[in-house]
Amino acid sequence: MYGNFLEGKGTIITGGASGFGKGVGLEFAKRGADVVLVDINGEKLENAAKEIQDLTKRKIIPVQCDVSKSDQVDSMVKQAFDDLDNVYILFNNAGIGTHYGINIIKRKEEHWDQIINVNLKGQWLVSKAVAKKMRRQKFEPLAGKIIHTASAAGIVVNSALPVYSISKAGIIALTQVLAKTLAPKITVNAISPGYHATEIYNYDEKLILDMIKEGGVKTPLNRLGTVEDVVNLVLFLAAPASNFITGHNFPIDGGIVDAGVPAHFIKSDV
Numbered sequence: 348m349y350g351n352f353l354e355g356k357g358t359i360i361t362g363g364a365s366g367f368g369k370g371v372g373l374e375f376a377k378r379g380a381d382v383v384l385v386d387i388n389g390e391k392l393e394n395a396a397k398e399i400q401d402l403t404k405r406k407i408i409p410v411q412c413d414v415s416k417s418d419q420v421d422s423m424v425k426q427a428f429d430d431l432d433n434v435y436i437l438f439n440n441a442g443i444g445t446h447y448g449i450n451i452i453k454r455k456e457e458h459w460d461q462i463i464n465v466n467l468k469g470q471w472l473v474s475k476a477v478a479k480k481m482r483r484q485k486f487e488p489l490a491g492k493i494i495h496t497a498s499a500a501g502i503v504v505n506s507a508l509p510v511y512s513i514s515k516a517g518i519i520a521l522t523q524v525l526a527k528t529l530a531p532k533i534t535v536n537a538i539s540p541g542y543h544a545t546e547i548y549n550y551d552e553k554l555i556l557d558m559i560k561e562g563g564v565k566t567p568l569n570r571l572g573t574v575e576d577v578v579n580l581v582l583f584l585a586a587p588a589s590n591f592i593t594g595h596n597f598p599i600d601g602g603i604v605d606a607g608v609p610a611h612f613i614k615s616d617v
């Protein structure tokens with residue numbers, strides 16, 4: 348449907364060693380892109396980059412980087428612009444999950460710092476470093492596009508995943524702020540997946556189904572999400588078909604958010 352619209356375009360994908368990042372990396376490369384694939388896990392990253400390169404014959408450059416560290420982010424972004432010539436799409440996606448069910452009153456400071464630093468600060472650091480150079484690119488009508496990864500839990504916050512939910516609500520706000528800041532040269536949008544059995548859930552569908560049941564979550568489309576569901580949305584947000592869209596957050600969740608994730612009651616001695 349979209350053809351090879353990424354021919355001659357460079358892309359950066361964070362969290363690229365597995366899950367949504369790897370899936371999007373393969374799709375972008377199939378559409379003609381060269382890719383800087385970024386992840387904190389060096390071994391998984393090398394394997395993913397090789398797999399995508401073998402399948403697509405594109406330039407896939409693995410760069411190990413912890414997105415929560417500004418020095419590592421800055422040198423990763425510099426390398427990406429040097430090696431790729433341009434960065435037209437940033438899929439800003441690296442993130443970590445958290446144990447389910449511990450309420451915010453009981454969470455330790457280290458936990459807050461870890462989740463916020465990777466999930467929220469990390470996406471800010473990467474978008475900031477990329478946007479400074481992206482906005483000077485000569486592509487028309489847009490100099491580039493940024494896609495953040497939020498979550499359904501950032502729209503209807505889940506008190507059983509409190510810090511995670513706050514980090515993802517922050518991503519939705521960051522998306523709006525950046526979209527206004529970077530218009531009219533760069534579009535900035537976010538995706539909000541629901542429940543998809545990736546590594547973040549140890550590929551454990553039963554674990555997810557138990558969480559959904561315990562939380563009373565309603566999924567109108569009555570199935571778990573897949574990586575492919577997310578890839579299809581990111582592809583649309585990367586393609587010219589979405590060039591008039593900026594500052595928006597797109598749930599990709601089988602209808603969970605519209606059905607309204609009910610308030611989650613945790614037995615608590617608070």
Ligand SMILES: NC(=O)c1ccc[n+]([C@@H]2O[C@H](COP(=O)([O-])OP(=O)(O)OC[C@H]3O[C@@H](n4cnc5c(N)ncnc54)[C@H](O)[C@@H]3O)[C@@H](O)[C@H]2O)c1
Pocket residue numbers: 361362363364365366367368385386387388412413414415440441442443444465469496497498499539540541542543544545546547548
């Ligand atoms: N799977 C879901 O159901 C779901 C739902 C909502 C949102 N999300 C979000 O989607 C994004 C991708 O998750 P996924 O499901 O593909 O999980 P995943 O675990 O398969 O992929 C996440 C990748 O990010 C990498 N990563 C973690 N910390 C990093 C860091 N500090 N620096 C660089 N890389 C780091 C991991 O090594 C991993 O390869 C995350 O932001 C996650 O919060 C996932």
